[in-house]
Amino acid sequence: MKKYGLNELRELFLSFFEEKGHLRLPSFPLIPQSDASLLLINSGMAPMKPWFTGEQAPPRKRVCTCQKCIRTGDIDNVGKTSRHATYFEMLGNFSFGDYFKREAIGWCWEFLTERLGMDPSLLYPSVYVDDDQAFEIWEKEIGVAPERITRLGKADNFWEHGSGPCGPCSEVYFDRGARYSCGKPDCAPGCDCDRYVEIWNNVFTQFDNDGAGNYTELSQKNIDTGLGLERLAVVCQGVGNLFEVDTVVSIINKVSSISGVEYGRDEKSDVSIRVITDHIRSAIMMICDGVLPSNEGRGYVLRRLLRRAARHGRLLGVEGVFLNDVCGTVIAENKGAYPDLAEKESYIARVIRIEEENFSKTIDAGTAILSELIEEYTKNHETTLSGADAFKLYDTYGFPLDLTVEMLAERGMGADVKSFDENMQEQRVRARKAREALGDLAWAGVDLGLDNTPTLFTGYEKTRDSGVIHAIVSQGEVCSSIRAGDRDGSGGAGHGVIVLDKTPFYAEMGGQSADFGTITRGDAVFEVTGVQHNKGGKFLHQGFVRSGALSVGDSVNAEIDIERRRAIMRAHSATHLLHEALRATLGEHVRQAGSLVEPDRLRFDFTHIEALTKYELEEVERHVNSSILGGLEVTSEEMPLDEAKKLGAMALFGEKYGNIVRVVKMGDESIELCGGTHLDNTAKAGAFSITAEFSVASGVRRIEATTGLVTLGALHTARGQLSALTGLLKAGSPEELTGKVEQNMLALREMRSKLDAEAVKTAGGEAEQLLGAARDVGALKVITAIFEGAGPDKLRQLADSLRDREAGVAAVLASADGGKITIAALCGKLAVEKEVKAGDLVRETAALCGGSGGGKPDFAMGGCKDAGRLAEALEAVEGMVRSKVSP
Numbered sequence: 048m049k050k051y052g053l054n055e056l057r058e059l060f061l062s063f064f065e066e067k068g069h070l071r072l073p074s075f076p077l078i079p080q081s082d083a084s085l086l087l088i089n090s091g092m093a094p095m096k097p098w099f100t101g102e103q104a105p106p107r108k109r110v111c112t113c114q115k116c117i118r119t120g121d122i123d124n125v126g127k128t129s130r131h132a133t134y135f136e137m138l139g140n141f142s143f144g145d146y147f148k149r150e151a152i153g154w155c156w157e158f159l160t161e162r163l164g165m166d167p168s169l170l171y172p173s174v175y176v177d178d179d180q181a182f183e184i185w186e187k188e189i190g191v192a193p194e195r196i197t198r199l200g201k202a203d204n205f206w207e208h209g210s211g212p213c214g215p216c217s218e219v220y221f222d223r224g225a226r227y228s229c230g231k232p233d234c235a236p237g238c239d240c241d242r243y244v245e246i247w248n249n250v251f252t253q254f255d256n257d258g259a260g261n262y263t264e265l266s267q268k269n270i271d272t273g274l275g276l277e278r279l280a281v282v283c284q285g286v287g288n289l290f291e292v293d294t295v296v297s298i299i300n301k302v303s304s305i306s307g308v309e310y311g312r313d314e315k316s317d318v319s320i321r322v323i324t325d326h327i328r329s330a331i332m333m334i335c336d337g338v339l340p341s342n343e344g345r346g347y348v349l350r351r352l353l354r355r356a357a358r359h360g361r362l363l364g365v366e367g368v369f370l371n372d373v374c375g376t377v378i379a380e381n382k383g384a385y386p387d388l389a390e391k392e393s394y395i396a397r398v399i400r401i402e403e404e405n406f407s408k409t410i411d412a413g414t415a416i417l418s419e420l421i422e423e424y425t426k427n428h429e430t431t432l433s434g435a436d437a438f439k440l441y442d443t444y445g446f447p448l449d450l451t452v453e454m455l456a457e458r459g460m461g462a463d464v465k466s467f468d469e470n471m472q473e474q475r476v477r478a479r480k481a482r483e484a485l486g487d488l489a490w491a492g493v494d495l496g497l498d499n500t501p502t503l504f505t506g507y508e509k510t511r512d513s514g515v516i517h518a519i520v521s522q523g524e525v526c527s528s529i530r531a532g533d534r535d536g537s538g539g540a541g542h543g544v545i546v547l548d549k550t551p552f553y554a555e556m557g558g559q560s561a562d563f564g565t566i567t568r569g570d571a572v573f574e575v576t577g578v579q580h581n582k583g584g585k586f587l588h589q590g591f592v593r594s595g596a597l598s599v600g601d602s603v604n605a606e607i608d609i610e611r612r613r614a615i616m617r618a619h620s621a622t623h624l625l626h627e628a629l630r631a632t633l634g635e636h637v638r639q640a641g642s643l644v645e646p647d648r649l650r651f652d653f654t655h656i657e658a659l660t661k662y663e664l665e666e667v668e669r670h671v672n673s674s675i676l677g678g679l680e681v682t683s684e685e686m687p688l689d690e691a692k693k694l695g696a697m698a699l700f701g702e703k704y705g706n707i708v709r710v711v712k713m714g715d716e717s718i719e720l721c722g723g724t725h726l727d728n729t730a731k732a733g734a735f736s737i738t739a740e741f742s743v744a745s746g747v748r749r750i751e752a753t754t755g756l757v758t759l760g761a762l763h764t765a766r767g768q769l770s771a772l773t774g775l776l777k778a779g780s781p782e783e784l785t786g787k788v789e790q791n792m793l794a795l796r797e798m799r800s801k802l803d804a805e806a807v808k809t810a811g812g813e814a815e816q817l818l819g820a821a822r823d824v825g826a827l828k829v830i831t832a833i834f835e836g837a838g839p840d841k842l843r844q845l846a847d848s849l850r851d852r853e854a855g856v857a858a859v860l861a862s863a864d865g866g867k868i869t870i871a872a873l874c875g876k877l878a879v880e881k882e883v884k885a886g887d888l889v890r891e892t893a894a895l896c897g898g899s900g901g902g903k904p905d906f907a908m909g910g911c912k913d914a915g916r917l918a919e920a921l922e923a924v925e926g927m928v929r930s931k932v933s934p
């Protein structure tokens with residue numbers, strides 16, 4: 048058999064099935080596009096489910112792919128068995144009601160033995176126990192001896208996932224030889240060891256399970272096969288495991304060179320090297336497809352992989368972050384098949400570096416605490432960490448449970464996982480109660496009678512509408528009428544909630560703030576100051592009666608504050624344009640993660656790993672403003688969810704949508720699912736201005752921005768400030784401000800240097816005076832003086848002047864500033880030559896008044912504790928100099 052490279056094998060497979068009439072499709076992204084039941088794509092068929100169930104028509108009845116897969120369920124096997132990775136590629140050929148077992152088995156055999164030239168005597172098929180049909184095809188049509196065909200039970204060879212289409216499988220095992228065997232007498236195809244590896248699984252979806260275990264034959268039978276690309280390469284290249292195939296081994300080598308640990312020397316470090324190699328591959332592919340590290344869902348899968356890789360790096364003795372250094376190698380090996388890897392290379396490396404840096408901090412803190420705990424437990428001869436301790440590590444320090452468990456296992460200990468779960472559950476309940484107490488359910492809790500029809504919202508078209516009062520809540524109770532009362536204190540008389548049959552008021556929803564306005568009937572006026580939405584779809588108009596009274600059954604006029612609504616619409620439409628601008632500027636990974644829309648103000652949260660640069664912010668702002676100035680027509684339309692998705696409408700991750708959705712379109716610039724109220728033309732948004740950008744959570748950034756009148760207001764404020772400054776600085780116009788400020792700064796600087804020169808002059812004068820009064824000791828001039836109200840700076844300045852003027856000076860000066868006394872000694876060049884040193888003088892003088900000090904021969908400083916003895920100490924200086932001076 049020829050030793051094909053992994054990339055060659057991929058191409059051989061796909062072109063083989065193209066020759067058999069299959070449509071070759073590129074790999075689907077790792078994030079399932081319309082399947083909430085699955086975190087990450089884990090097989091070739093997973094993204095094709097709607098084609099298998101018949102929900103959607105496939106582009107052709109025969110399809111073949113090479114699909115990127117993530118299986119975190121195999122994480123504990125990684126590095127340990129030779130055949131499991133968390134990321135791998137699955138080759139597959141699929142038939143949707145077209146060919147069935149005979150062709151699937153025939154082509155499977157043809158590809159392996161003829162196209163790749165595998166030795167048939169090393170291949171062992173397996174079939175499902177009852178599947179005589181498949182058995183016969185293998186025996187009679189392919190010619191495999193019956194004793195080489197293994198019948199396996201439901202666990203191995205029946206594919207089923209709850210109710211729905213299911214069926215028997217037929218696998219192909221490759222015999223890698225006795226040296227890979229576990230050595231047990233019953234080691235045969237199906238054994239879990241590394242001798243017989245399953246390389247290909249053919250699933251024959253031929254039944255429908257009604258969920259109660261009743262199987263009926265499907266009229267449309269399907270074929271779904273999976274052939275692990277890396278496993279195939281292991282077999283073809285005759286290497287030990289799937290980390291040693293041509294495209295993966297360079298990653299092993301890179302990890303080994305970074306860590307300085309040779310691969311193949313020691314099993315334990317080999318496992319670590321393989322784990323890192325595996326996890327970094329998975330992480331890179333996930334990030335490339337738009338996953339970002341987080342604490343839940345697929346984000347947590349990614350975080351866990353990166354953290355595990357980082358920790359195995361530490362086990363190998365790597366210091367500091369290193370995973371992003373491996374990125375280049377992984378990308379170089381895979382960019383041929385997945386070109387977007389190269390495009391996103393620097394982004395991917397950045398995400399990994401930031402996550403690893405953050406984790407490094409968490410790990411240091413958590414490891415220290417866990418080590419202390421382990422010591423404590425060991426002292427008490429306990430081997431199980433309590434759930435409470437494990438939970439505290441998790442909850443307070445962000446130290447993940449799986450790491451705790453792993454680190455404990457290394458010390459022969461365990462954790463009480465059950466009690467950990469209970470702690471977690473309790474915390475969830477606490478969190479939910481807190482949320483409930485906060486309110487929004489309080490309104491839903493008010494019984495509004497048996498009538499469950501939702502309020503009809505007419506506010507897309509109207510700003511004023513008639514309606515009938517269906518319910519009234521006053522002072523927390525359902526009642527039949529509400530009248531004007533005192534207005535101070537919420538919940539007081541006159542305050543309450545009114546429910547109408549239909550309303551133009553928008554209820555706070557999807558981040559958009561509610562409309563304000565009035566509900567009136569003749570002289571009776573209810574001032575609306577908030578609108579909420581309860582679970583039954585009723586709009587609860589909150590507010591107070593300004594005058595008169597209103598009763599259930601009254602026909603009323605509901606009218607919103609148009610100015611407020613317009614300002615909200617400006618901000619909301621700008622939010623959609625901002626979303627697009629961010630994606631255009633930063634990349635397709637940007638996803639909305641929350642928003643708040645208020646009158647002419649908006650807040651937009653989105654997934655992105657790093658702060659935006661000044662350039663990026665300017666570009667985003669420019670992009671939005673150009674969409675506004677383009678005067679794009681804004682339209683909205685209701686349609687089935689499927690149709691909206693086909694149009695490419697952006698939906699929010701994890702958001703539940705009904706079957707009929709509202710699609711808001713702005714020219715060709717933006718198309719989003721949205722229930723909010725919008726301008727009819729983007730030009731009406733006015734000027735868009737970004738006011739802030741910062742991080743709100745790991746991997747989530749926030750932009751705050753303004754539109755319309757608020758942007759204008761900010762402009763006015765800035766203009767006011769400018770003109771105030773212009774006046775203060777006596778500049779003729781704002782344009783002259785910069786010049787004026789520069790002028791003033793220059794003048795200040797000149798003034799300061801003049802002052803400095805002045806100070807030197809003054810010090811010079813004082814120095815002359817001091818020298819005039821000096822006592823002569825041989826050729827030296829001894830000076831002592833006390834300066835009241837001065838500080839150490841004064842002493843330093845004087846010292847410089849004295850030494851400049853007189854080489855024979857030996858002086859001890861003191862400053863007294865409040866209670867703080869500083870002593871400084873200085874000796875000129877001649878004095879130092881004669882062995883009279885400032886350091887000695889200051890030390891001895893300070894000692895005489897209870898202080899201490901020291902320094903260099905020409906200058907030294909010290910302190911004094913006993914002010915009463917300072918004068919006496921200075922008296923002694925002349926004697927000190929006399930005793931030191933050498934001839």
Ligand code: ATP
Binds near residue numbers: 133246278
């Ligand atoms: P195993 O029992 O060896 O874990 P499986 O039964 O889980 O395999 P299938 O679900 O039938 O495998 O997947 C189809 C093919 O995908 C397998 O035949 C194998 O070639 C490949 N495969 C499955 N899991 C992995 C993995 N973790 N790493 C690499 N390849 C895999």
Ligand code: MG
Binds near residue numbers: 121
């Ligand atoms: Mg498996």
